[in-house]
Amino acid sequence: MPTLGAIADDFTGATDLATMLVARGFRTVVAVGADAVAPSAQPEVQEAPDLPDRWAAADAVVVALKSRTAPVVEAVAESRRALRALRAIGCRRFYFKYCSTFDSTPRGNIGPVADALLAETGERRTVVVPSFPATGRTVYRGRLFVHDDLLDESPMRHHPLTPMLDSRVDRLLRPQTDHPVTRIGLETVRAGVARLRAALDDDTHADALTVVDAVDDEDLRTVAAATEDFGLVTGAAGLAVGLTGPHPDQARARPASGPRDPGVVLAGSASAATRAQVTHALGRLPHRRLDLTRLRADFDTAVADLTAFVRDRWAHDPARPPLIYAVAAPEDVETDTPAGAEPASTLVERALAACAGTLVDAGARRLLVAGGETSGAVVSALRARTLAIGAPIAPGVAWARAEVCPSDTNHTVDLALKSGNFGGTDIFTQAWEQLV
Numbered sequence: 001m002p003t004l005g006a007i008a009d010d011f012t013g014a015t016d017l018a019t020m021l022v023a024r025g026f027r028t029v030v031a032v033g034a035d036a037v038a039p040s041a042q043p044e045v046q047e048a049p050d051l052p053d054r055w056a057a058a059d060a061v062v063v064a065l066k067s068r069t070a071p072v073v074e075a076v077a078e079s080r081r082a083l084r085a086l087r088a089i090g091c092r093r094f095y096f097k098y099c100s101t102f103d104s105t106p107r108g109n110i111g112p113v114a115d116a117l118l119a120e121t122g123e124r125r126t127v128v129v130p131s132f133p134a135t136g137r138t139v140y141r142g143r144l145f146v147h148d149d150l151l152d153e154s155p156m157r158h159h160p161l162t163p164m165l166d167s168r169v170d171r172l173l174r175p176q177t178d179h180p181v182t183r184i185g186l187e188t189v190r191a192g193v194a195r196l197r198a199a200l201d202d203d204t205h206a207d208a209l210t211v212v213d214a215v216d217d218e219d220l221r222t223v224a225a226a227t228e229d230f231g232l233v234t235g236a237a238g239l240a241v242g243l244t245g246p247h248p249d250q251a252r253a254r255p256a257s258g259p260r261d262p263g264v265v266l267a268g269s270a271s272a273a274t275r276a277q278v279t280h281a282l283g284r285l286p287h288r289r290l291d292l293t294r295l296r297a298d299f300d301t302a303v304a305d306l307t308a309f310v311r312d313r314w315a316h317d318p319a320r321p322p323l324i325y326a327v328a329a330p331e332d333v334e335t336d337t338p339a340g341a342e343p344a345s346t347l348v349e350r351a352l353a354a355c356a357g358t359l360v361d362a363g364a365r366r367l368l369v370a371g372g373e374t375s376g377a378v379v380s381a382l383r384a385r386t387l388a389i390g391a392p393i394a395p396g397v398a399w400a401r402a403e404v405c406p407s408d409t410n411h412t413v414d415l416a417l418k419s420g421n422f423g424g425t426d427i428f429t430q431a432w433e434q435l436v
């Protein structure tokens with residue numbers, strides 16, 4: 001029965017945290033939305049008497065939401081619903097997972113969701129820990145770094161939805177929350193678990209969201225140990241490095257596909273890391289770029305041509321998964337939508353989602369998807385309700401086994417959801433080797 005319940009504000013973030021939990025010995029299931037956990041999770045629901053096997057065999061459940069940039073009211077309502085659903089299947093500790101680059105705006109959604117989850121759990125305080133050293137995110141003196149750059153000097157400064165214009169986590173959070181926002185520095189963390197705990201227990205932090213410095217995994221282990229009885233922690237996936245689950249040797253789900261099963265890469269992300277991965281794959285995998293003009297002129301035919309191309313490549317060389325991508329270079333990003341036309345963002349998401357559905361019905365059994373929004377669109381089109389996390393591919397990215405039903409037939413597939421900025425340059429060609 002799961003005891004740890006997590007709520008992630010996007011799909012790739014959910015698999016990122018789940019990947020870490022599996023590595024830490026938690027048998028982990030990602031549930032797509034609160035309804036995939038407990039359809040009628042009302043406030044009064046406390047315990048489900050007959051847990052489905054899926055939950056009985058899990059140590060942790062991560063609910064994947066699409067709430068990062070949703071209207072605040074919606075994000076709060078979905079997060080509350082997720083928490084109630086997790087509680088109904090037995091979870092007693094909660095983890096609010098947001099982006100390691102603290103993606104949010106002065107209105108939210110990190111602060112409002114943290115406030116709501118504190119109220120829902122009856123807790124008065126929590127910690128704020130976006131640090132994830134394995135992916136270059138560290139917090140020192142309250143400032144968030146992305147590798148060598150301060151957050152506001154990193155490419156996140158230009159993010160279209162959540163431009164990050166400050167690197168001080170407390171300053172970013174203060175306008176978003178009703179709680180005081182406090183800080184605890186690295187010297188206290190490095191003084192050890194007891195000193196950090198004593199600091200957290202000081203009156204200053206009694207009702208606060210406390211941003212805690214962490215520069216390496218040992219710091220995160222100290223933070224996790226000092227907060228082990230907190231009913232709610234918040235952060236990126238890094239904090240989970242300090243958690244220990246009960247099944248160190250059996251936590252990974254087995255792959256669903258074999259080496260000769262057809263695969264495909266669907267890349268809708270325009271992030272710098274994905275662009276480098278696309279460029280690397282162009283010389284190595286059969287590929288097609290989405291043509292926005294054609295998609296706008298005749299969506300169905302354009303998608304049918306793309307899926308026909310993939311099927312043709314499978315017939316020639318099943319071992320090389322074709323790549324369908326949106327952006328290889330910054331100039332591929334459409335910044336101005338032509339008058340009266342559908343914006344490129346939804347067009348690309350719809351196109352890749354449609355390709356995914358058709359290709360799974362045509363035999364695709366392994367899909368690597370790049371981009372958080374893109375992953376949300378693909379997972380929704382495939383009508384996956386749960387993902388069982390399997391082999392890791394890179395920090396924050398793993399294969400997951402999913403039952404899907406894009407039209408009217410069920411299939412089991414291996415799915416990897418890659419955050420835009422995660423993964424090495426060769427991930428589109430190398431990820432398949434982990435599926436053994």
Ligand SMILES: Nc1ncnc2c1ncn2[C@@H]1O[C@H](COP(=O)(O)OP(=O)(O)OP(=O)(O)O)[C@@H](O)[C@H]1O
Nearest residue numbers: 269271326333334344345348371372373374419420
């Ligand atoms: N050529 C393009 N012009 C404009 N927008 C595009 C283009 N290609 C893709 N997009 C959109 O850019 C967005 C990329 O977001 P997505 O979340 O998928 O990737 P990301 O931001 O790199 O990933 P993450 O959220 O994991 O960091 C999607 O909405 C996608 O449809």
Ligand SMILES: O=C(O)[C@@H](O)C(=O)CO
Nearest residue numbers: 013016099100236372419
């Ligand atoms: O924490 C991260 O950076 C990722 O899991 C993510 O949320 C990107 O969308």
